[in-house]
Each structure stands twice: as structure tokens, then as C-alpha cells.
Amino acid sequence: MSLLAENLISPVVLCFALGIFARAIRSDLAIPEPIQQGLSIYLLLAIGLKGGAALAVEPLAALLLPAVLTLALGGITPVSAYGLMRRIGRLERADAAAVAAHYGSVSVVTFLAAGEAVKRAGLTAEGYLPAMVALLEVPGIVIALLFASRAGSGGESSGGNWKKALHEVVTGKSIVLLLGGLVIGWLCGPEKLTDVQPFFATAFKGALCLFMIDLGLAAGKRLRDARLAGLRLLVLGCLIPVLHGALGVFGAVLAGLSEGGAVIFGAMAGSASYIAAPAAVRVALPRANPAYYLTLALGITFPFNLALGIPLFQELATLFHAWL
Amino acid sequence: MSLLAENLISPVVLCFALGIFARAIRSDLAIPEPIQQGLSIYLLLAIGLKGGAALAVEPLAALLLPAVLTLALGGITPVSAYGLMRRIGRLERADAAAVAAHYGSVSVVTFLAAGEAVKRAGLTAEGYLPAMVALLEVPGIVIALLFASRAGSGGESSGGNWKKALHEVVTGKSIVLLLGGLVIGWLCGPEKLTDVQPFFATAFKGALCLFMIDLGLAAGKRLRDARLAGLRLLVLGCLIPVLHGALGVFGAVLAGLSEGGAVIFGAMAGSASYIAAPAAVRVALPRANPAYYLTLALGITFPFNLALGIPLFQELATLFHAWL
Amino acid sequence: MSLLAENLISPVVLCFALGIFARAIRSDLAIPEPIQQGLSIYLLLAIGLKGGAALAVEPLAALLLPAVLTLALGGITPVSAYGLMRRIGRLERADAAAVAAHYGSVSVVTFLAAGEAVKRAGLTAEGYLPAMVALLEVPGIVIALLFASRAGSGGESSGGNWKKALHEVVTGKSIVLLLGGLVIGWLCGPEKLTDVQPFFATAFKGALCLFMIDLGLAAGKRLRDARLAGLRLLVLGCLIPVLHGALGVFGAVLAGLSEGGAVIFGAMAGSASYIAAPAAVRVALPRANPAYYLTLALGITFPFNLALGIPLFQELATLFHAWL
């Protein structure tokens, strides 16, 4: 319980709440679009650089096991999300596939928030995890497209859309910045990055606060839609992160990661992307209704993870670590 | 005199001058609108956080007296401004009311500049003052609307406008960010804010410089209008800050604030808002001519305070402190 | 050779490469226009402030010789560029004049990159060099216009355009920010700048990285045009920086500057502006084809200098210093 409060009373989470509140009272507060884009460019590049600097001092062999784990999660989570959305959520094929693509990839901000929680708890986590985030972006969307194409719901020119959607993901700005940052950080190593750290590392948490206000504003809009989505989807939006998150934590502990690393892996598996995935899905599955996937990813699962998911993953990590 | 030079030769003031200068030579220098909005979001949130962190370590009882003082000033200054604008300025009711709303609230940048001057003078000020800024935003506009509605100059649907204008002020982004920052800072306390301080505190003064260039550009435009406004308004635009500022300093010393706090209270009382008030006034008093209130607030009173007002309030604070 | 690798493996250069790469794979990565403008405002002001602070502690007499050198280079380089473009490049008068205006002024980012290289090599450079950058902006465009007007290629109203182009350069935002920063830095001196340094100095290198991504994206676009420009122009775009750079290094060593200062002078002489010059040239010489000057300045000479030019100037500076 105190873990919960500890998690909620932080500038980052409270800024998200401020955004939701501002939307609720119909304030005219808005982060201008170019600022919001600039912030996400900054955040992704900074995460990449940090991960890259960690990779530079890590023996590459140490990455093998976590990479396998990541790919496994990248395969399991979209399948599980698809199944749940079809059976329990009663969505159409195209809609369920679209939602699956989101749960198969990672919400970068949830990833960051988990990192903060780990730090606050006095733990440390493996530095190479940002590389896993990038790795986890691709399989989700591929598997989702496979589901959709089996049903022919990709539109008349679904062959072309396939290629386009993959191109959209792989060359999308999220991946390019994350991977680009990783490579730059890896080539430069921690020492040559010293000069850019005041900008990319020291200022990071504050910039994240501004970004959270914007996310809060966007989520606030979705929260209203959440009621329309129906109880089934609402429940699934809270259940899936718990399921996937527990799986992620468990797998990470099994793979020998630290307790902190397991929390973050849980957040990666349990979160749903709402930055990279929507664009790719819109291109690949135009028939899927954006109302479902945006509301689930941004309006339900993201706030759930921020408030309850992360503390839960922390408990689970401690538990599993003691067990195994 | 040396106080004056000391005050004028600072990066913040000189950046304002650079903006005015750039406008005067018709340079194409312009701060893009989204950057300007992003900066004002940043500044307001940062001020709020700083104030909130101060509140967290302050016994709330200590706020009572300054809050009463603030509300008193919030009641007196718009009445006095209205009277002067009607009698000496010879403005119409609606125009005078609109101007009164501006003088009743606070120019956040003047508030900051006074804070800087206090710091440079080796003094300190009460940390809770940002909370007073937020408190002072509301009464001014309410009283101004009362004046205007007595004259029926609020337009046919002035009842509706009333509610709208209040909503505009209370849910306006300035108040939401300032109060939001206060609450977040207060909940987190100084310690939990440590991680975001490099962004919100350390970088603050530099970001303020960019904002000042933009203000200088805007004021430079108004300065040209100032000539058209006529001598009466020009004189009033310099007289009112002196009157209200002296009152603010005097009240603050009387209420037992520190010398530094008194200077800042003077700046709060003596300044005229040009960020929150114009929007609210435009909605509530569409018949009032923006040329009057914008020119007075941004073109005359703001530069006056920056250059002469603040040093004057410093002298007065020293004087009153010695007296009382 | 190791100097070359040392130069290329830096966050700033790699971010430029990331931009080129993103363009090559047709990524949707883009720095929003207002962010890009905000960054260039920030960079120019920061450079000015740094130079100004250096001027404040420098006897003004020490500036005389470098200023004479700067003006000399400002006179020689456009003439040489014009000649080469006419003879070897086979460009029309107007096109050659337009290109000459670009080589006559300074690429601010090349200037910065040279400064970084000097720092990495453990050398120091004169602090007043930013003042020379500002000084070098004007003669290039004036001389280029003289060439063009002799040929009457300035359009029917070339008299008017003359005045306009000069106004464009002198009141252009680049010069206003650079000179404004210089004056502010000089008036305030290092001590009064302390409070703004976390923003303008400490964060500088990181912000430059973001700007480099944007430049990389723009240069990537030009690189494709480079093939169309033909072999002659491609060769000239690499030859001119070598020629002018060597001249700059030589002159600087002769004028008694430090080895580091000589490297930077080489970069100033050898680089071609692509921020201030294009706008002025477009106004003054509308008949000149932008494809030539933009491709040469941004697509060829800038990457050349970043990768090969600067290390070369470093070698030359060591050599000449040993000789003289």
C-alpha cells in the first residue's frame, strides 16, 4: 500500500494526473503539437543513448538470453491479446488484430515509469533494456497482420499494405530514434557522451513531466470514450496488463535478470504502445476501428499500469525472486 | 542609481531590450508561436513547483496574513485603476473596466524579475509567493466585470458572458499550470522534486531569457501604438504601477513580510497581467477596445516596471522597513 | 587517420549521420519546423553570449588583427569562389555570384564542430571568435551582389534589391541574435551570466545534437541532388573548402592566433553558410537557381568539412605552427 502511494506521489505521475484533470474541467491547456513531437523525439533519442552507453560496457553475449526472452514475449503477447479480444471482448477479427498489435509492443512511457519506480525502490536494472524495447516493436505488428490477413480483412490491396505497414514500423521515427540512439551511444561510449549528458540525462525527468501533461490530456479524452467501450473492454484493459506483466516478470526472473530488470520487463510485456503502433495499424488495417485500440491502449491500460500495474510488478518481482 | 544600472544590466532585462531593438530595426526575428507557448507552459509550471515545494515546508497558518493582504490588494487595485482610467484617462466604461481587470492581476514576468532583483540584492523572499500570484488572478477580473455590467456594456448576453469569463479565468491554462504546479510541488516536497530540478529550476533563468526576447518583440509592437494612445494614458501607465506598487510594498511590510517579500509584493500589485487577462476580457467585454488594455499593460507598464518600477520598490521596501 | 576517426565518432557528427540515414531509408522522422527554428535561435544566442563573455575579459586591442584578417578573408573568399564557379564550374554570372555569397560567409555549425574538435584535441581557442563570425557575414553578400549587378542580372529593380538584400543580412535573425548575444554577454560579463549558463552553456552540446539530426535530414535531401549537379560542382564543393580553409589557417597562424584558433579560422573560411545566406540571396538574386547554392553549401561542402575538412585543418594548423 505504501508502495502504491510512493508510486503515485511523484512529479511524473502527478503531471499525468494534471493533464487528465485539466481535460476534465475543460481547461484550454494544450501542449502545442510541435512541442509534443519535439519532446517525443528527445525522449526516444535520450533513452536510446542511455541504452547504447550501457551496451558499450556490456559483453554482447549477456544480451542473448534477454533477447530470446523478448522475442518470446513478442510472440506470445499479441496471440494472447487477440484471443482474449475475440472470445471475451467479442471484437471482429480486424479490430482484435489491431488491438493485438498494440499489446504486442511497448509503451515507452510505461517503460520509463517502471524505471523510475525501480530507482526509487533503491534497486538497479540492466542498462541494455532499451535495446529490448526496440526489439519488441516489430513482432507484435507482424503477428497481428498475420491474424488479420487470414481473415482477408486487410482490404483489397492487403498485399501492398503488408509491406507498407512493415516499412512504417521499421522506418517509423520511434524505431529510428531508439535504434539510432542505441548505436550512437554504443559507438561513443559513456565517456564521449559526457558533454551531452546535461541535456539528455540530467534534464530528462523534467522534460518527461511536460510530456506526461500532454499524455494526460490525451488520455483524459480517451477516458470519456472508455465508458462507451463497454464493461468487457474495460475489464480486459486491466486484465491483460496483469497477465502479460506477470508473464514478463516471471520470464525475466527465470532468465536471471535482476529484480529491477524483472519489474521493467513486466512493464514492457504488460504495456500497450500508443505512439508507434497506431500509425502502423491505421495503414495496415484501415478497417479496424481506432476507437477500440486507442481507448484500450491510452485510456485504460496506460493509466492502469501507471497507477497499479507497476507497483504490482514490483511485488511480483520480489515474490518470484524469493521463490526461484 | 547604481541600483538602477544593476537592475538593467542583467541577461533577462537585456534580452527584453534585444526583442524591442529587433522590432525597431524591422528584423525578421520571431519566436515561433509553439515555442512561445511551450515556454510559457514551462515557466508557469516551474513557478508553481517552486512555490509548492516552499509550501510543503511552511506551516499553513503563516499563509493567512499574506492571503488576506493579497485579497485586499486584489480588491483595491482594480477599483483604483478603474477610477483613474475614467477620470484622468477619460475612457468609456467598458474600456476602463477592461483596463482595470489587467491592473488587478499580476504580470508573471514582472513577478519573476522582482524575484531576481531581490536575489541580486542579497535578500531573500518568502517561498509561498507564487501561491499569492494565483490568488490574485481572480478578484481583478470579477470586479472589472461588475463595473462593466453596471453599465450594461457587456453585450446583449452579458449574463452568459459573465459565467464564461469566470470559467475562462479559472480554467485558463495560466491558473491551471500555476495551481497544478503548486499542488504537485506541495505533494512531492523538495526531496521528490530533486530529479526534476535540473530541468525546472537550474535551466529556468536561461529559458526565461528566450521568453523575454519574445516579450520584447511583442512590447516593441505596442510601443509604437503607445504614441497613439495619447499622453494621458502614457502618464497613467507609469503612474499606476508606482501607486499600486507603493501600496503593495507598504502592505507587505505592515503584514510582517521580509524586505525581499515586500519588493515582490510591490511588483505584484504594481504590474498588469498581459497573458491571462486579455483572453478573459476579450470574452467578457468584447466591446472594450484591445488597443487600450494591451498597450497599457504590455507596451507601457511592463517595460516601466522592468526598468524603473522594481528598483523603486526596492528603495521603498528599504525605507518602509526602516520606518516600521 | 586516428584523428579522422576521433572526429567522426562524436555524438554531434553521428546525429548528423543519423539524419542522413533516416532520409535514405525514407523514414518519417522530421524535426518540426518550430522546434528547428527554436533550436537555431537558441544556438545563435548561446554562441553570442559565450563570445560576449569572452570579449568582456579581453583587451579590445587584441581584436584588431583578427578583425582585419576576417575582413580580408571576407573579401578574398567570395572572389575566389566566383572565379572558380565561372571558370571550372561553368555557371552563369548570377548563379556563380549566388554561390560566392555562400562561400563568403560562415556555416555556424561547421564553426561549432571545429570548436569541438579543438577541445577534444586538448587545445584552446580564442574566446572572441564568435564576433568574427558575425563580422564575416556581411562582406560576402556585398561582393557577390557587386558581381551580379555588373552583369545586370539582379532583375529590373536591382537597385531596390540591393538595399533589400543588405537589410535582409544585417537585420536577419542570425546576425541579430549573434550580435545581440555578443553585446549582452559583453555587458553582463561572465559573472552575471552564471545563472543562465546551465541553459545556454551546459545544455548546448545536447541541443546541438538535435539540430544536427535536422541538418542531416536536410543534407540527405540535397545529397540526392548532388548527383544531378554534375561532377564539376561536386569536385568544386570539396576543393573550395580545402583552398579557403588552408588560407584561413595560414592567415590565422600568421596573425599570431593559437593553434586551436587557427583551426577554427580555417573552418570559418572554408565553410559556406546555409542559414543566413540563402534568404538574402533569394531576395537579391532571384534569377540564380537555388539548386546550385543549396546543394553545394548544404549537400556537399558541409558534410565534407564535418568529416574531412576539420581534421585536415587540424593537421594544417599543426604544420603551419611548426613552420612559422
Added chain:
Amino acid sequence: MTPIRLRKVTVIAERVLRDDLLDLLKELGATGWTLTAVEGEGTRGIRASEWEGRNVQIDTIVSPDLAERLMDEIGRRYFADWSLIIYAADVDVMRGEKYQHPR
């Protein structure tokens, strides 16, 4: 598919009027709108919205009847106190029936 001839009504106004105008459009039965951020100058020199950003241009495609009603109503409400311009033009719209019936 043959396009249907409808009217495009354009209103250019201070940004503070944005929400009011959009509400009014909905109220009177427009099925949609498109908004562009613009700058402008007209007979009123100064713009209070300066701090609030630029003007907005709102285009809405409606039936000729509704166009007339919209223009009259907006004019009636805002011409006295606000800075705005209203005009309409013919356009040929694909799936035009979609935009004809008030929702």
C-alpha cells in the same frame, strides 16, 4: 459517382470565438467542419487574440439553405463586437448527400 453542388461557408475570426462558432455550427445542423490556423489583417487594426495566437478559418460544407441560415445567424451574433469575415462559394462535393441532412 456524380458530385453534388453544395455551399462552402467560410468564417475567419479571432481564435477566442473558436469553440462558440463550432458549437453554433453543430447546433444549426452542419455535419462537419475543417479548421485552419491563419493570420490576417482587416479593417480593425489590433487583434486581442494576439496572445491567444492567430485567427481561425472555419470551412463548413452545407446545403444552400443551411448556408444562408448559418451566415445570417453568425452575422447577427458576432458582427457588432467581433472581428470576423463570412463568405460562401459553390462547391461540387463527392458523396454530397452525406453533408446535406442535419444530423
Added chain:
Amino acid sequence: MTPIRLRKVTVIAERVLRDDLLDLLKELGATGWTLTAVEGEGTRGIRASEWEGRNVQIDTIVSPDLAERLMDEIGRRYFADWSLIIYAADVDVMRGEKYQHPR
């Protein structure tokens, strides 16, 4: 110089369609286009492109023939799955011949 009467075709669509639409215009023979970033609301409530930014409005000036073909083709390809509006209007264009012939 007498202006020539041509057609201005306007498409307002989600931003993800931007590159596709511009490619299509070129393919069918339009000589140019102008693109504006806009916001909008229509009969489909939610906009997936929200994270991708606002809508785009694309104007292209073409001969009446090409206008018709363009509108048909864009409608055929996108009306089923996407959120967009297409309309055309007459305009009198200086140097109109420049925009008439497919390149």
C-alpha cells in the same frame, strides 16, 4: 494576361494518407499541389491519426477532365475505409495553360 478557367480539387484526409494521395495526384497527371495542415470533424468521430497529428488539406489545380478523374479515383480507393472529403470548384488561374497538361 487573361486567366483560364480550371478546377481546384480539394481533398481533406487523415495525415497517414498524405504520401499516398500526393503520389496518386502525380500519377494521374496533376502538375502541382498545395498542402495545409488542418483540424476537422465529420461523421466519423474518432481520428486514429490523432497521434500522427492533424488532417491534411490538399488542393490541386487541374483541367476539368482531370478533376473528374481525380475525384473518381480517390473516391474509389479511399471512401470505404478512410475518413475524407473531396470537392471541387471553379477557379480562374493566371498562366492557366501551365497547369493543364499532364507532365
Added chain:
Amino acid sequence: MTPIRLRKVTVIAERVLRDDLLDLLKELGATGWTLTAVEGEGTRGIRASEWEGRNVQIDTIVSPDLAERLMDEIGRRYFADWSLIIYAADVDVMRGEKYQHPR
């Protein structure tokens, strides 16, 4: 209120021409203008204003006479060296008389 039929003249040009064009409009008697930041592509490939930002679209509502004069004059001055397009269309303007008389 009956709208009056006037002409809307649209100029899309490189941003460097912005101030010149607006001065010219005033000089010739237009009572106002609306400016939109746009992107575009036409027959001239490369855009020098790239660093200076996007194109500008300037709309001005004027009497038919003035429209003709404006289009001729802008064409005469800028067609040779600059990248721009000029066109006009009919619009029905509320309070149309306001925009008819040169100030």
C-alpha cells in the same frame, strides 16, 4: 442581410515574398488579407525558402475590378523570377460593401 458577390484572389508563393506581396495588396487597395502557411510543389523543383520555412498562401477578398488589377500586377512583377501561382474565384460575402472600396 444579402451577401454581395466579390472575388477572392489567392496567391501561393515562397515565404520570402510575404511582406512584398502584402505591401502590394495594400498599395493597390485591398482592405484586408488572410495568410496561411502551406507546403507545396509545382513545376519548379527546388524551393530556396526551404530554410525559411514553407510557402505562404494569401487570400484577399476584393471587387472584381481590383481582382483583375491585382492579378495582372502580381503576375507582371513576379512571374519571371519567382515560384508562385495566382488564381481567383467568386465568393458571396456578408457585409460585402466593406471590402469593395479601397481604403
